[in-house]
Amino acid sequence: MGGADTLSELTELKYQRMKACAEIQQRSGWRPPYALMTALELQAIELPRLSSKCRRLKNTAVVAVSHASQRYRIYGVTPVVWSFPLDEVMVERQFPCTSPACTWAMFAAYLDLEELIVLADSMMRRNGRLCRTTLDELAAYVHAAESQVRTMQGEGKRARLFPGYENCKRALLLARSGTDSSMESRTRLVMLKYGLDCPQVNYPIVAGRNRKPVYLDLAYPEFKVCIEYDGSHHAGQWLNDTRRRQAIEDEGWQYVQVTKLDLGDDESEEALARRVARRIEEVVGQHVELTARKTILQVCDGRGLRRKPMHEKLHFTPLLHAGNGDGAVFGAASDELDAVA
Template identity: 25%
Template sequence: MQATLLARARLFTALVPGSTACHRTAAHIWGLNALSESEDEWPVELAVPRPADVPRSAAHQAALQPGCTVHQATLPPVDVTEHRSVRVTTPERTAFDCAQHLPRPDGVAIVDQFLRRGVDHDALMRRATGFHWLWETLAMADKGAASPRETWLRVILVEGGLPRPTTQIRVDLPGDRLAYLDLGWPEFSLGVEYDGYEHHTSPADRHRDLTRRAALRAAGWRIIPVRRDVIPARSADLVEQVANALIENGWKPAPAQVTRILARLHAARRRRRRW
């Protein structure tokens, strides 16, 4: 039976002197939704201060699969701790490393989750001083995101040139009811919601969504639902749809903003055609 990523991280950090679980592996150990593949297929990511060979005795061979990915780095003691019997980077350092080394949507999704668990956003921003692109990535983080896919949605819209949306928007509905929108622009009464498989596929789910969104429309809101298959395959179409809805609801972008949006739409569609 395949050992869990946590068990393999324990074994690797014990076998390799001075090693520390880092990046997505560390985020997983801290309890985050951080992996882009099955846990069984994910290698242990290690930070080591110098090149190191992993012992490959017969007793450990099976437990070590699918191996490890080594990042040579000397970590200051303040960035290393022990959690669940694993030597691991601290939440703040893990969030910073993921923002620095992962594609922006993935990195921001992990940072969002750490912010929800109490990591200091200002401390992360101070770490990024002098690195403009990294500062921009960390500036996109928002603890209001309730899932990685909601983060992806927000990053796609912002990178598409749209104004930054607010997360978890409270809407008061008739009958003392409340609704919380994933993200949107209250000043334009426009919301965008991610409809994942888990909570939006059964007949009961669909009936609940229809009833809730009818109430939101009656309260003056326009809602754009986004299915899982739209992100990231049809992200350019989504940005265009949301931009048009914002304009219809009163947003008046400056000419430079329109130029930027059109340029990013063109670039995204050109990349999709190459795929």
């Protein structure tokens, strides 16, 4: 469950980065767009888990230039070359940044596939104050880069797609808009690694005396099984979460609570997937078989994404509408991946 804590932390990080960038701009009139980690911080986007080759970019101001000849030596600034469209946005009318879609594509060279999916989710939060892009905009940028390369090749020029392009195409299949936190995204991906359907994100229900809908972090509405990620909270938040859980269970939902201890290693994640499978078994009265652990790359296999939803394989009549297809069937989108894999 995301909330004000995430917003305040990202806002604080944003203003720290703005202060550092303002100091740099006082020393230099050079104004290329800020990129990578710096762009995320300035746009208040939750940071992904960094690989070792990306950590060096965290403690410096990163900017993007379209050609190596445009790089300058300025203390505290690290220029990176990006020969694809440098779409820009302006933060606080003072700090040019690569757009969220451009920033996401640039990160494909530094992040593994799972973190690339998590970063895409982070850019499309349910909270309107933290939503920076859409799935269509991410896909459009990748398509624009592909079109640029094809045009150059058609003109007889040497050109190739950016590092991580294939992973961007794959990530678009599993990224979801309307999420609240990166840990919820990682929890969702755990289900897929063990052969369960992709749960719905922030599924709305009416619970207790609430007039406004309660949004379940992750849900299998066809089985009325929900998965809620609980971070570290103060006592008041713990009491609210306890009441929330009671209201959800009173509506007949099977509740699975997740903490950071359930994520991060194979053994813990498999145990979590088994807990979810057992809740589904309690509803359908049948055994739910998990698969051997898959990598996210294997999850993205086109054939796997086109499999039947679990309730159909179990010949179970859904208890509630499963939504807009965030589950097992991805349709034509997975066909595009066949040409990439």
